[in-house]
Amino acid sequence: METPNKQALVDLLLQLADDDFLYSYRGSEWLGLAPHIEEDVASSSIAQDSMGHAAMYYQLLEELGLGSADMLAHTRLSHERKNTVLVERVNGPGYYMETPEYDWAYAVARNYCYTLAKKIRIDALKKSSHAPLASVAVKINMELYYHLMHWQTWFTQLYSSTETARDKMDAALALVMADFGDVFSYGKNGAAIEEARLIEGENILLDRWYAAITPVLVGLGVTLPEIGHERNGRDGEHTPDLNDALATLGEVYLLDTTAVW
């Protein structure tokens, strides 16, 4: 592979890997705290699948000679991370080990909007010019089907529930949309990613996302809040929430990077 194309491929894979890595982590923080036991099983299963997806992308980077998957996942600093800001945000105030006051409405709004975006991206990646990435996308897509079904059910049910639930969902959706501006961005080197036909253009995917979510929102009588563009995580612009997440995620690995756990 030519050098400019390789750099574009590395950029895209890091975006995909970091997205699912952080999304999975935030999902795993709900373990034992989800609203009921069935949901505890479901969301931890989704978090586990998603960590598997992140591992696959890091594995593809390892095969390109970028270093081991574990090292890529755990040793890169926050400004080197390319995940969307949306997945690094805390689940709510408080710490997991103390008194977490996590917001389930936020979890549902974030997970639904993110998973729908992931579905749009995976469908586009199935046609990627990088064949190994296309194969991984076909595989991930089969699992994603169930994730999307799950979060769409929660999203619709909470919005169809009480006045309180609706108010909480509105507030959560506003927070999610404020961070949504970089979800379909490929960052400042995005033109190279599109030129290499690794994936279709940012705006094509965003339009597909609008087309997919609009009937759901119309059915619920919800107006989509405006999409914010304060930071672009694809260019390493992140919040302090990411530092805390990375410190916890890498705590054991960084104790001894040569150990076999």
Next chain:
Amino acid sequence: MSGMDRLHDDIMRALDTVKDPEIDTVSILDLGMFESFEVAEHDGGYAVNVTVLPTFLGCPALEFIKQNIIKAVSGVDGVSRTEVGFVFEPPWTSDRITERGEAGLKAFGIAPPRQSEEGEWQIDCPYCGSTYVTMENLFGPTACRSIVYCKSCKNPFEAMKPVSTLM
């Protein structure tokens, strides 16, 4: 039978002894996880390279399955080295499960993944065969299974999720 044919048969028999780490009534052949193997001369014996398809990507059983394949195939007469590789092309889909695999899943109390021609998920109770069942949780104790309840015989059971490239 030539020596090479015998070696191939022995390797297949060894692979059939590798069971799902949690469901000992089905082997990796029954589940359709086995894709192919290659044999090459190595160190006065044979090196075997086994290619396997992972079911679900985050499944923690994959590493155990890999180790169990290495252990089983290394025990075959004439084999001096075994390697296992996971590939995603072709993707594992639930229609790779064999008839024997379906019977093995049912014997363990798990409904095999079945889809109608229209792509609809069909779940029969593995205990009484009833189709009068309700989905309790799409997500079960492992990535590949859901939790279902049989309204006829009043038993909870697990069903393996169907996955296909049409999703």
